[in-house]
Amino acid sequence: KKRGNIYLSGAGPSAWHEEYPVAKGKRQSPVDINTNKTKFDPKLAADPLTIRFSDSCCQSIVNTGISFQVTSNGAGCELSGGPLDSTYQFAQFHAHWGAYLKTTGSEHTVDGVSYPAELHLVHWNTKYDDFKDAVDKPDGLAVIAVFFKRGKEHPGFGKIQDLFSKIPAKGAKVNIDFEFNPGLLMPPDSENYWTYLGSLTTPPLYESVTWIVMKEPLEVSVEQIAILRTLLWETPNGVSQMYNNFRPPVPLRDRVIRASFG
Ligand SMILES: NS(=O)(=O)c1ccc(NC(=S)OCCc2ccsc2)cc1
């Protein structure tokens, strides 16, 4: 059996704990955001989240075998303020999505409701030497999550999707030789967010992520959601379309999700 596909080999996410016991840990991700139990924290509004992206920071796009990944050298792309006590540098963005005609696809849910896809913009704490040094530290990473909802087309994201045909298989990679500012992928209102301490949502599931989940989704067209599934991955039954590359929510345990808004 191809073990390559972590979502489709064995029992999938529910079996990850066998190889990664931390899967049953105290600060795992994703979680359901129960808006009746979130807590407004005025400190988050007092020290606004500062999200800086640049036109020249995206270098290449690769098929990781579980998603696409746009990789950055982080130049001019930094995150600070809000829940963060230091400056985090942008490393990469990727996404998770569902199947044709299904509503599931996002990793985080809001009051039990999924979105068709979820974008993750991964940053690492510059108090550490590099990403690999930060990736397993409790304050090592900060990930901005942006929900995708079906609506009007998003031409910016379309420029990234135009590259999908060039990365047909796991490990395939092409350079991005045009300017692309990841700030294009922020929702119109990026002041309202939820934040909590969590983990990577794929193995090795390190409990190293400060999650910043944008309340407002980003609109993309129904065709663009479908184009996500034109990426390919290995499955136990051979190469096929990539979809359902999401971990379902796990227990919140002893955590409170804070809101930057009242
Ligand atoms: N979906 S997620 O944003 O939580 C997310 C982000 C990064 C990763 N893992 C990365 S970028 O690992 C890079 C390779 C690595 C280095 C040390 S251990 C794995 C996994 C999940």
Ligand SMILES: [Zn+2]
């Ligand atoms: Zn992710």
